[in-house]
Amino acid sequence: MSMSEDKVRLIDVTINGTGRSFESGLSITELLSEIGAPKEAIAVALNESIVTRALWPQILLSDGDKVEVVTIYQGG
Amino acid sequence: MNDQSAATSPEADDVLNVANLTIRNRLILGTGGAPSHRVITDTVGVSGSEIVTVAIRRFDPNNKRASIFADLKELAVHILPNTAGCYSAKEAVLTAELAREALNTDLVKVEVISDDLTLLPDPIELTLATEELVSRGFQVFAYTNDDPVLADHLVKLGVAAVMPLGSPIGSGLGILNPHNISIIVERSTCPVVLDAGIGCASDAAFAMELGCDAVLVASAITRAQVPPLMAGAIAKAVQAGRESYRAGRIPKRRFALASTENDCRPFVD
Numbered sequence: 001m002s003m004s005e006d007k008v009r010l011i012d013v014t015i016n017g018t019g020r021s022f023e024s025g026l027s028i029t030e031l032l033s034e035i036g037a038p039k040e041a042i043a044v045a046l047n048e049s050i051v052t053r054a055l056w057p058q059i060l061l062s063d064g065d066k067v068e069v070v071t072i073y074q075g076g
Numbered sequence: 077m078n079d080q081s082a083a084t085s086p087e088a089d090d091v092l093n094v095a096n097l098t099i100r101n102r103l104i105l106g107t108g109g110a111p112s113h114r115v116i117t118d119t120v121g122v123s124g125s126e127i128v129t130v131a132i133r134r135f136d137p138n139n140k141r142a143s144i145f146a147d148l149k150e151l152a153v154h155i156l157p158n159t160a161g162c163y164s165a166k167e168a169v170l171t172a173e174l175a176r177e178a179l180n181t182d183l184v185k186v187e188v189i190s191d192d193l194t195l196l197p198d199p200i201e202l203t204l205a206t207e208e209l210v211s212r213g214f215q216v217f218a219y220t221n222d223d224p225v226l227a228d229h230l231v232k233l234g235v236a237a238v239m240p241l242g243s244p245i246g247s248g249l250g251i252l253n254p255h256n257i258s259i260i261v262e263r264s265t266c267p268v269v270l271d272a273g274i275g276c277a278s279d280a281a282f283a284m285e286l287g288c289d290a291v292l293v294a295s296a297i298t299r300a301q302v303p304p305l306m307a308g309a310i311a312k313a314v315q316a317g318r319e320s321y322r323a324g325r326i327p328k329r330r331f332a333l334a335s336t337e338n339d340c341r342p343f344v345d
Contacts, residue, residue, distance in 0.1 A: 016134040035137040041145035042135065043177035050173045068134065070174050071143045074107035074116060075131025076158035076185060076294065 011063040024063075028056040032069065041071050077267050077289055090318065092289055094267045095183055095215035095236035097154055099126040102284070103314045104156070104269060106294025109246070110303070113147045119297050119307035120151050127154045129185060129292070131161070132175050156217065158185035165204035172209055184209060185217040185239070195245040199226050203233070210234045219271055222252070224259040231264050238264055239292065242283065243273030246295045250279040254286055261287035277306070277313035284317025285325070 010021045015035065022034070028044055028051060044051045045068040051059055061067070092099050105125040110116045120128060128148055135143075148155055157175035162168040165188060172184040186205050190198040197220050209216050215236040220226055222240045230238050240260050243249035250273060251257060261268050270283035271292040280291045291314050300306035 035135070037135050037137075038143065038145075040149075041143060041178050043132075043174040045170065045174060048170065050170075050177055052177060068174070070132050070178065071135045072130040072145050072155070072157060072175075072178060073133045073141060074110055074113070074144045075133070076106050076108050076129040076160045076187070 011061060011065075013061050013063075014066045016067070016069055022061065024060075026061050028059045028061070028067075031061060031067065032056070035069065037069055038071065043070050044068065045070075077261065077264050077287075090322070092267060094269075094289070095217070097127070097183075099154075099290075101126050101311070101314075102290040102318055103280070103311050104129065104290055104292040105297065105307075106292055107144060107298070108160070108294045109298035111298070113142070113144055115298065115303050116144065117147050117151060118304045120153060122304045123297075123307040123311040125153065125307075125311070127156050129156045129158050129294070132157055132159070132171050132178065154183070155179055155181065156183050156185050157181065158219075159187050159205070160189075162188050162205075163190075163198070163201070164188065165201045165208065168201070168205040169208050169212075172205075172214055173212075176214070182213055182215045183217070183236075184214050185219060187219045197221055197241070199223070202226075203229060206230055206233050206235060217269065222256045222260070224256055224263060227260045227268075228263060231266055235266060237267045237269050237289075239269045239271035241272035242270055242279065245272045246299075247273055248275030248296060249273050250275050251282055251286070254282070257283070257286050257288065274310070277309040280310045281313040281317035281320070284314055285320050287321055290314075 009024045011024050012021055047066050101124045103123050103125050104127045106129045107116050159168040159171040168186055168188050188198050188201040188205050190196050206216055206218050210233055217237045218230045218235045219239045227238045242251040267289035269290045269292055270288040274280050274293045274296045283291045293310055297303050297307045
């Protein structure tokens, strides 16, 4: 595999039920920035496990991951 | 919770301690059904409510609908996240954990619904979710049926508040089984919040007169023709109902009891 092919390696991730492709090596923090999530009142689950805010920069997404990004809306 | 004797003078500081909160306004506002965020902020302002519920939903990157967080943060109210839309204990626990992470709060109103038609709580899944959430350190407000036995179970599991429904969510049918609500109030050792079914101010007053510690109202306000006007009316009704309960109603009698003494009537020897 050449260097250029390695650089553009893509992963398929499901975010809130919708499939998207990203370059590999994407952290949760970078994902949130990518989708324009606000800084406050946000929570993330990766493959049905909560990821605490402190771990967002460290966790890198893998091919096939399912990510839920939630916030608060009116209701109840 | 039967605390009628706790504060019987009109001047007494009649606060409600629930979970880790101390509140004076006993109307909890649900935000579901509001046509806009402005309606919510207006109704919070008019009612003086100190606790407001919110739902946990997927973030919408297209911003077709905006989070209510910024509006509520400005109002400095206590935010009570719920698990609305959950049909299993597993979903409810995961949603509660998301809420805790998003809002940095242990408060959660647990709702586990059985079906779309009735929106009644599923007692088995509700109990499982409550048990798990309490063990994880949540302060659980448990939305439940008007069943005194189920309420007892939830109280024993360690909930912060038990929230029996008056009638199905959004029905506006009022309190269909006041007898059961009274039993729940008499036996509960934690606050009882009447939740769901309130249609108008008199329903809220009735709930408080039954001894409920607070009332949660959403649709009756958010879907009223003039929501802020209804918010004010229900807030007053909650206060009036509370004072009426504390004052102690007269017993019901089968026959009349004269309020004026019969002695010394003129022309009667």
